[in-house]
Amino acid sequence: MNPARKRTVRLTVALGAAVVLASALIYTSFSAASPALTPSQLVREAQPGRSYQLTGTVVGGSVHRHGATLDFSVADRAGGTQIPVAYTGTVPDPFKEGREIIVTVQRQGSSYIGEANSLITKCPSKYKTAPPSQKQSY
Amino acid sequence: MAGLGDVCLALALLTCGCGIGASLYGVRSGRMEWCDSGRRAVYLLAGILTIAFAVLEIAFLRNDFSFNTVADTSSTTTPTFYKAAAVWSSQEGSLLLWAWLLSLWSSLALFLTRRRMRDIAAYATAILLGFGAFFVSLMVFYANPFQTTSPAPVQGAGLDPLLRFPTMMIHPPMLYSGYTLCTVPLAFAMGALLARRLDVEWIAAVRRFAFAAWLFLGVGIMLGARWSYSELGWGGYWGWDAVENASLMPWLTGTAFLHSLMIQEKRGMLKVWNVSLALATGTLAIMGTFLVRSGVLNSIHAFGGQTLGVPFVCLIGVLIAGSIYLVVSRRGLLRSEHRLDSLLSRESIFLANNLVLVGLCFVIFWGTYFPLISEALTGHPASVGPPWFDRYTVPLALILVLLSGIGPVIAWRRATLANARRNLLAPLLVGLATLGALLLLGVSGKPGALAMFSCAAFVLACVSQELQRGVRARRATTRESPPQALVGLVRRNRKRYGGYLVHAGIAVLFVGVAASSSFQHAVEPTLAVGQSAKVGAYRVRYVRPTATITPKYDAAHTGATLSLGAVVDVSKGGRHVTTLYPSEGFYDSGEASQGSVGHFIGGQPVSHVALDGGLTRDIWSAIAPNIETPQLKHIIEVANRTIPIVRPDEGMIAIAFLARTYLQSPPPAQFHFIVSPLVMWIWIGGLIVVAGALIAIWPAGRRREPVSIRRQTRLGARLEAAREAKYRELRDLELDYHTGKLSDEDYRLTDAALRSEAVEILEQLDELDELEEPLGPGALEQQDRVEREQDGEDDGPAVEVALDHRAAPERALAAADAEGAGEP
Numbered sequence: 001m002n003p004a005r006k007r008t009v010r011l012t013v014a015l016g017a018a019v020v021l022a023s024a025l026i027y028t029s030f031s032a033a034s035p036a037l038t039p040s041q042l043v044r045e046a047q048p049g050r051s052y053q054l055t056g057t058v059v060g061g062s063v064h065r066h067g068a069t070l071d072f073s074v075a076d077r078a079g080g081t082q083i084p085v086a087y088t089g090t091v092p093d094p095f096k097e098g099r100e101i102i103v104t105v106q107r108q109g110s111s112y113i114g115e116a117n118s119l120i121t122k123c124p125s126k127y128k129t130a131p132p133s134q135k136q137s138y
Numbered sequence: 139m140a141g142l143g144d145v146c147l148a149l150a151l152l153t154c155g156c157g158i159g160a161s162l163y164g165v166r167s168g169r170m171e172w173c174d175s176g177r178r179a180v181y182l183l184a185g186i187l188t189i190a191f192a193v194l195e196i197a198f199l200r201n202d203f204s205f206n207t208v209a210d211t212s213s214t215t216t217p218t219f220y221k222a223a224a225v226w227s228s229q230e231g232s233l234l235l236w237a238w239l240l241s242l243w244s245s246l247a248l249f250l251t252r253r254r255m256r257d258i259a260a261y262a263t264a265i266l267l268g269f270g271a272f273f274v275s276l277m278v279f280y281a282n283p284f285q286t287t288s289p290a291p292v293q294g295a296g297l298d299p300l301l302r303f304p305t306m307m308i309h310p311p312m313l314y315s316g317y318t319l320c321t322v323p324l325a326f327a328m329g330a331l332l333a334r335r336l337d338v339e340w341i342a343a344v345r346r347f348a349f350a351a352w353l354f355l356g357v358g359i360m361l362g363a364r365w366s367y368s369e370l371g372w373g374g375y376w377g378w379d380a381v382e383n384a385s386l387m388p389w390l391t392g393t394a395f396l397h398s399l400m401i402q403e404k405r406g407m408l409k410v411w412n413v414s415l416a417l418a419t420g421t422l423a424i425m426g427t428f429l430v431r432s433g434v435l436n437s438i439h440a441f442g443g444q445t446l447g448v449p450f451v452c453l454i455g456v457l458i459a460g461s462i463y464l465v466v467s468r469r470g471l472l473r474s475e476h477r478l479d480s481l482l483s484r485e486s487i488f489l490a491n492n493l494v495l496v497g498l499c500f501v502i503f504w505g506t507y508f509p510l511i512s513e514a515l516t517g518h519p520a521s522v523g524p525p526w527f528d529r530y531t532v533p534l535a536l537i538l539v540l541l542s543g544i545g546p547v548i549a550w551r552r553a554t555l556a557n558a559r560r561n562l563l564a565p566l567l568v569g570l571a572t573l574g575a576l577l578l579l580g581v582s583g584k585p586g587a588l589a590m591f592s593c594a595a596f597v598l599a600c601v602s603q604e605l606q607r608g609v610r611a612r613r614a615t616t617r618e619s620p621p622q623a624l625v626g627l628v629r630r631n632r633k634r635y636g637g638y639l640v641h642a643g644i645a646v647l648f649v650g651v652a653a654s655s656s657f658q659h660a661v662e663p664t665l666a667v668g669q670s671a672k673v674g675a676y677r678v679r680y681v682r683p684t685a686t687i688t689p690k691y692d693a694a695h696t697g698a699t700l701s702l703g704a705v706v707d708v709s710k711g712g713r714h715v716t717t718l719y720p721s722e723g724f725y726d727s728g729e730a731s732q733g734s735v736g737h738f739i740g741g742q743p744v745s746h747v748a749l750d751g752g753l754t755r756d757i758w759s760a761i762a763p764n765i766e767t768p769q770l771k772h773i774i775e776v777a778n779r780t781i782p783i784v785r786p787d788e789g790m791i792a793i794a795f796l797a798r799t800y801l802q803s804p805p806p807a808q809f810h811f812i813v814s815p816l817v818m819w820i821w822i823g824g825l826i827v828v829a830g831a832l833i834a835i836w837p838a839g840r841r842r843e844p845v846s847i848r849r850q851t852r853l854g855a856r857l858e859a860a861r862e863a864k865y866r867e868l869r870d871l872e873l874d875y876h877t878g879k880l881s882d883e884d885y886r887l888t889d890a891a892l893r894s895e896a897v898e899i900l901e902q903l904d905e906l907d908e909l910e911e912p913l914g915p916g917a918l919e920q921q922d923r924v925e926r927e928q929d930g931e932d933d934g935p936a937v938e939v940a941l942d943h944r945a946a947p948e949r950a951l952a953a954a955d956a957e958g959a960g961e962p
């Protein structure tokens with residue numbers, strides 16, 4: 001085989017391998033991913049045994065701690081459907097009623113179990129571009 | 139004062155516009171003085187933005203709350219150190235920081251290239267000013283840091299307590315320096331494509347900035363990891379968060395670029411690849427900047443601020459479209475001059491390393507943007523978590539580490555198989571011996587970590603073998619002592635040995651990463667006073683609570699009103715090891731709705747981690763004290779009712795009472811303990827990498843030989859750069875031979891080939907010198923213009939249509955290239 005032919009073969013093999021690996025990667029990412037749903041969507045579509053990323057706002061007055069478990073309810077940003085979540089694991093500092101959170105949950109009957117250490121709390125917007133509300137001066 | 143800032147922004151925009159116009163006009167018409175004006179516009183921009191930045195910084199330090207930004211992110215109770223850093227905690231301030239750093243680094247880049255590559259530099263000036271104009275426009279139209287309210291509020295909201303950590307002062311400037319430096323190679327790459335000049339000279343200039351970008355970005359990423367680990371409350375250093383990934387991606391392509399650039403310099407290959415990497419690195423840097431500000435992806439860092447998404451998407455679209463167009467339309471210029479001589483050569487190892495790095499970048503890119511991709515394809519945004527990332531990045535990282543050990547041992551161009559086998563044998567044995575030793579010692583169950591340890595041992599053995607052989611080779615000719623020889627060797631071959639040190643640092647870093655992620659012990663017990671828990675081999679005991687009221691006595695100096703914490707005793711096997719003092723800071727929210735006393739502690743609580751770092755293990759602790767027991771809540775309720783808000787001193791007495799009650803009858807608190815082995819080596823590895831990079835980047839003293847005026851023409855400069863590159867190749871070959879990578883036969887063959895190539899270049903330079911034509915004023919510009927016109931008609935590899943008196947050197951160059959291209 002002359003050198004030019006050898007080079008073409010090498011290139012084809014390399015490209016082929018890259019395409020195969022990339023396809024495997026892309027294929028598995030769809031099955032390994034957890035879809036992000038709001039409470040109203042989750043209530044409709046959650047299947048037991050699958051993980052979902054629940055995004056929503058922590059409902060005021062719903063936060064209770066029982067030992068190592070933190071119970072709270074999550075609602076859509078606009079209000080409405082509330083979902084109770086039982087969560088164990090690290091609670092990030094910004095967690096508070098009224099804050100937006102993301103937590104990975106699995107459905108168990110009518111309640112949802114939060115996966116350990118999957119709670120992420122969004123800070124109230126740090127990068128605001130709107131003018132600030134009047135601050136109390138005292 | 140704010141007026142001055144607004145004027146600066148307007149002037150900055152004007153300067154960018156004028157500079158772009160001047161540079162483009164100058165380079166198209168051939169009038170170099172316009173290009174110089176364009177360059178000076180960049181210097182002027184740097185000056186104007188420095189003034190603007192100073193105005194904002196001074197406003198923060200003076201508590202000038204008429205500035206909206208200052209009122210939003212600072213307060214009189216924020217410690218001064220954090221007031222200074224608060225400048226870049228907001229959208230507007232961080233845009234100003236970005237634009238300012240861009241102007242500073244661009245000025246430096248253009249200053250250092252002011253005498254060479256005038257045409258490429260002119261296009262690069264226009265592109266860099268274009269970026270400047272983009273960011274200044276964002277500030278002028280969307281997020282103005284100099285917006286004021288009148289009357290000015292008396293107090294500000296204070297810096298978000300989550301940001302009150304020392305690293306806040308340095309991590310953003312370093313990271314932004316990295317991002318802005320990434321745009322410099324992009325600008326020069328686009329400039330080179332636009333000017334149709336992609337020769338050795340361009341490489342030498344661009345390399346330094348790519349290296350600086352890589353260094354700053356790497357330091358910024360390490361600082362972010364260090365911040366996350368030692369100051370945030372989750373105890374990890376890397377979470378595959380969207381924003382972390384966004385900064386890692388340009389770093390990976392930057393690393394690939396630095397390596398493949400060396401191949402282009404030596405063999406004139408991979409031109410398309412290199413140019414694409416430079417363009418990709420700059421584009422990924424802009425995408426990284428965009429991710430934090432757009433709210434497009436869920437991330438710890440990315441929140442709110444949807445308004446900036448659209449302009450950024452437009453900019454990124456323009457960059458991608460422009461890059462593709464330029465590369466495709468100039469593909470004639472980008473044809474390789476040579477082919478890979480042999481699969482067993484350092485060039486092919488570099489190619490493999492490039493493929494792995496780009497593969498890693500692709501994996502991370504796919505995982506990071508997956509929510510957008512899946513939303514586009516399936517309608518539902520879905521995301522992949524850390525396990526998915528780990529599954530694909532760990533094997534790639536292993537291969538990368540392995541290659542970083544093999545590369546230094548293989549010679550350039552064509553290595554001798556027998557020598558390579560012999561050289562790799564000892565490090566291979568070291569790697570296997572390490573594996574065996576670890577298994578014997580009982581370290582098992584984690585194949586990934588064990589593989590990484592063995593690979594790292596292999597790399598360290600390769601690097602030390604190279605150093606030892608180099609020293610021996612040097613001592614064979616100079617009669618120096620080993621330490622002197624080592625210093626001399628490194629001095630003389632800075633890039634090579636600096637690079638080896640970087641590889642060693644990376645190996646050490648990965649050892650730390652593998653150990654700390656695979657063999658970690660973590661517990662989250664709820665402990666009452668006196669109770670203890672077991673973490674790995676250690677026992678941690680909650681000795682007693684601590685409470686301080688501030689700001690005067692704030693242990694962390696972050697301005698917390700109240701800090702509640704614990705004294706934790708750590709022991710191992712009955713012996714006392716250390717005492718840790720984790721605490722949680724409670725901050726003033728400034729919101730009267732929380733009560734006259736409640737607001738003192740109603741702000742964002744922040745965990746202050748206590749860490750005992752050691753060479754073999756780190757013990758990390760955090761506490762979340764329970765401040766909402768009925769007893770404590772009752773105190774706040776009563777205080778809210780009885781103490782008026784206008785008596786803050788009395789309010790603080792109530793807080794003091796609360797603290798004392800907490801100390802007297804402390805409720806059980808939730809703790810988080812982590813024992814991770816070898817974490818310290820991640821930071822040590824990072825420092826080694828920085829040291830190696832500094833050695834490699836350190837400029838060698840340049841010999842100023844008298845340069846004839848002819849050499850300042852494009853052809854002359856090109857030949858000079860090619861000559862220097864050829865000399866370096868010869869030196870590298872000699873060092874390769876003396877460190878045992880080549881057989882005598884192979885050395886002789888390659889040496890002869892290199893020497894004949896060098897002779898050709900020297901002959902062409904001689905012919906250039908011998909031309910009789912005297913040079914009058916404007917002759918250089920005239921000559922440049924003529925050369926440019928000729929190149930403009932080009933579509934093939936450096937075949938230039940000859941003018942009458944310049945026929946000889948042109949034809950020789952073309953002939954040499956044709957010979958090279960014909961090589962199998």
